[in-house]
Amino acid sequence: MNADGPRTPAYEEAVRVRIATARLRAAHQAPYLASAVFALNPVILEPALDEDTGAPVADPGFRAFPADTRWNLYVEPGTALAAPVEEVAWWMLHQVGHLVRGHAARSPVRPEPGHEAGHAAGDVRDEEAHRWNQAADAEINDDLEAEDLRGPAGVVSPTDLGLPAHRTAEEYVPMLDVLADAMGRGGQALAEAIDCGSAVDGQERTYADSASGEGLTQLDRELLERSIAAGIQDRISARSEVPSGWRRWAEERLRPSVNWRARLGATIRRGLSTVGGQVDFSYHRPSRRAGAYADIVPPSMVRAVPDTVLVMDTSGSVGNDVLNRLLAEVTGIIDGVAGPNRRLRAFCCDVHPHPVQVVRRPSDVELVGGGGTDMRAGIAAAMALRPRPDLVIVLTDGETPWPEQRPAAQVVVCLIGDGGHAPGWASVARVPADVPWRVPAKGES
Template identity: 85%
Template sequence: MTADRPPAPAFEEAVGARIAAARLWAVHQAPYLASAVFALKPVILEPALDEDTGEPVADPDFRAFPADTRWNLYVEPGTVLATPVEEVGWWMLHQVGHLVRGHAARSPVRPEAGQEMSHAAGAVRDEEAHRWNQAADAEINDDLEAEDLRGPAGVVSPKELGLPANRTAEEYVPMLDVLAQAMGRGGRALAEAIDCGGAVDGQVRAYEDDGSGDGLTRLDQELLERSIAAGIQDRISTRSEVPSGWRRWAEDRLLPSVNWRARLGAMIRRGVSTVAGQVDFSHRRPSRRAGAYIDIVPPSMVRAVPDTVLVIDTSGSVTNDVLNRLLAEVTGIIEGVAGPNRRLRAFCCDVHPHPVQVVRRAGDIKLVGGGGTDMRAAIAAAMALRPRPDLVIVLTDGETPWPEQRPAAHVVLCLIGDGGHAPAWASVARVPADPPRRVPAKGES
């Protein structure tokens, strides 16, 4: 299916009316996402026509109204005409969720060299891509459910699966793996194979051809995201209801340096639970649908403490005073989360990574290096360590190139000062670069 030829005018009008109605419905349900809903650019695909009647027929591969990373929303005429307005609107809010939360940049899915992925959900889709799509859906759908917006049949619902709410896609992946395995043994599928498009994993689908919708630039997206986040903050300040996932997203987007210690602690804790693959069903009563499978979660899936590596940017733009203070704080937070006296691997990096130091205390880390920074080399070096770390904590001012693809480990970034930039795949805490506020000990100048 391509977008080369426009659909017949009769359909076009009905399709346009359906999209307009769905948009209004979506904006009414979630006013804090209004600008995002209106930023979606519908691209009408060529309809699939019934050979006998000439009427358009729905194509289930397009039931999610898949989006790409430029905010194009691919609308298959037969599908949109066969779908109730409320359901089309629900998918719009859902796709906005994928886009605004950067699921494509966070995706662990790598492109096959020189190949486009098939658009067909029934075609060969690698298991990892499928699981990531489901996990990203879980991250979005619980916020929609919090608004009493229940998804169409067959979509992933953390509530129905008995999973905890308000987790990230990265946290849902291991939970869904365990659950899918258990349900598979009972001959059941976790959820339908729904493909939400490149907005989820950044891979180009076959129907995205010829730039039919040029879509939003990165700058457009950045500005749009900021205005959505500011709008959500405004609503919170006037005590309007906003689901907690969106609330947290807006806070992260706008106020990354507020209370950075608490934030960093939360991220390290989140990183710990993500990489530990903990499936924490205990505080929540599982639904009947999933309940029967909970007992057979293999205990081997739970690993207690992640292997953590500290990467320290010693390129010279950050002073050793600031680094030492921050190292003490960061190792203190790690101790609080993972227990005291843990051996920790750390290495310094400028344009090249320096040798790994194994330490027990922040004070034992020797800061070496100077000159420029290349965090691509540092992240590659961290990933090449054996055993490979589960969690990488990077201390940097962000004045560096970053790897484009998300690394295999969870990365938490302590971004020092007001400058620099962070990749979308990292969890970021802005840390002020103030000089350390402590009274000098005797003998110190």
């Protein structure tokens, strides 16, 4: 340290120039996102230096210029100096997409207690977090491609993978699961493992400690998003080109009605498809090729319909009217996947589970109970059933203790209202406390 303070490393000025140049390029390429690009707060990390030259060495774990939910953009000097300006600009627009689309808030991945800051770039994350990152990438990369902005090698591209464009991350997750499984059997990876930071999944990384207290406040983010949405609407009114994903986002942002039905449906359908995609042989229906065999009747392949159990929180904090309306939603979704009029087993649970009910329609459920809440008892009762369920759907306000260990079945928690919480091992869909009555589909009772 000299009299004028600590010396700025020689590489830092070059990094700042590279970031400033890339920022201008990104704003020019997508002017409707210019304010978002300039709102990014670059945080220059401590690099690894070459022992001989003293120059920063690129770290592949930071190739995506990861961001956090406070709009801090983490810049690893070696990576920034090695990447072309065009690539840095592309990653800036990519990270803006994660931030503005709210991927961290929508993420199905939740930090485990005591591990909120457990990820560093390059760490191996659990499969669900990795898949969500890829699905969120797919949601925003097709909009970049619509602007003729092709991503660097190795990124997820719906076009290159043969997937439909203009879908949400929630819709891309099951598609990528199927595609990754098929490609894995052929010894081919779906895409490179790229970590976009907590901006995509809400799980803090260890390197984010260097930006403690920096970035945008919640109010800053709200005002910025409304400004971006208004700007996009102005461009649409002036008949300027805006990718369809950003058009949809701006419309929803300025008319903030969360499509909770789509989120609930995607979450339940994903749980059903996870356990229903398994196949087995059955003699109930002989194979169509039976004629090719003289004295043998070969079995055919069948797909099992997932056995689903509903656990309903009937404590004093959850009204029967809300439960009745939510039951209509949930059973309508299940009917769409498993077929209409399928028998469901259902528990009402307050502190203790009440006797199991076997129903065909939501109106058949008798809501009983009141008092305290303990969903541990309800889930335990569901898992004790024989045959054991494949999927357990819990309807609750979340003001309850939860099992510490993940049950053997898939669990979907429908959180009613803005409070409460769900365990990290469950899939979660939050629904409003004033659930409107569902309009039955044609042919439904």
